[in-house]
Amino acid sequence: MIELKHVNKMYGQQAALKDLNLSIKSGQIFGLLGHNGAGKSTVIKSLVSIIQPTHGSIEFDGVDLATERLAIKRRIGYVADSPDIFLQLTPNEYWQLIGAAYELAPDYQAKRLDELVTLFDLNGKENETIAEFSHGMREKTMIIGALLSDPDIWILDEPIQGLDPQAAFDLKALMKAHAAKGKTVIFSTHVLDTAQEICDEIAILKKGELIYNGTMTDLLATQPTESLETIYLQMAGRHGNDAATMASEALTHE
Structure with missing residues (x-):
């Protein structure tokens, strides 16, 4: 279980998150919804230690992220909302970087890459620079990197945006299969239909505040x-x- 306890994040005088409390169970696909600026990316960047809360704590299975940051990060596969800092790399260079960070065995990495590259139709593109890619191809490259180590926890910031229909279908199938194994998927989206289709539970944020947390079924039942x-x-x-x-x-x- 992942727990956010009274999490606040300030940027100067601006509150990006306000006393956020969430519990995300293992074996779930958990969706973060909200308008632009609602706080979704701030939650995700806090979970992956890109930023640190101003107040409050985040725990993974009872372990405080602030005290066991590296060990917890090794359990996470992360897709950022933008790959801009990696644009001058080729996909192979990026994936090699990820493999080294997770200390993956070469044979395992090669097998895993073969599976994922084939699934996401990037064969023959591995040595082009990411800067040459379309948005969807960049997204596929980042997804492959995130899933390369087969991490327990997937944290994905707008992962389906820009994907072609086949890739979107395949990613959603992978997310469902991952959760079915008792593991965790957290992702943000603006697409309500996607959230309704695959999420076990959702959180809706507005201006940094949690305004709904529960199932989509319960949400729809409020106004049938x-x-x-x-x-x-x-x-x-x-x-x-x-x-x-x-x-x-x-x-x-x-």
Whole structure:
């Protein structure tokens, strides 16, 4: 289980997270939802130790991340929202870097890469620079790197954005299979249909605050006659009808 306890994150006077409490069980696909700036990426970057909370704690199976950072990071496969710092590398160079960081045996790494590269259709692209790739191909490269060590915990920031339909289907299948083995998948998304399709539990954030935590079924049950989109917008943004009215008015004034 992963627990965030009273987590706050400040950037100067700006609060990115406000007293966040979450429990994420093993064997779950857990979705983080919210508008841009809601705090999803801040949660993910806190979980993978890119940033540290201003206050509060994060525990992995009862072990404090702040005191066992390296050991916990070895259990995590992480896909960032942008691969920009690796653009001058080739996929092979990037994957070799990941393999060295996780101290993977060469034979195991070669076998694992063969499986993942074939699955995500990157055969023949391994020695081109990542800068030459489309967004979707860059995303596939990062996903392969994250899954290379077969980590217990997958933490993925907008992993499906930009993927072609086949790659998106394959990644979702991998996520389901991973959770079915009793392991953990945490990912952020803007796509409500994806969250509804695969998440066991979700958290909705708004301006750094947790406004819903539970199953999608329970969320839909709060307003049985309304669509998921309408319920979400009522909670996390403007009401869907208000948004439609505003868009119509904006077009009228063009």
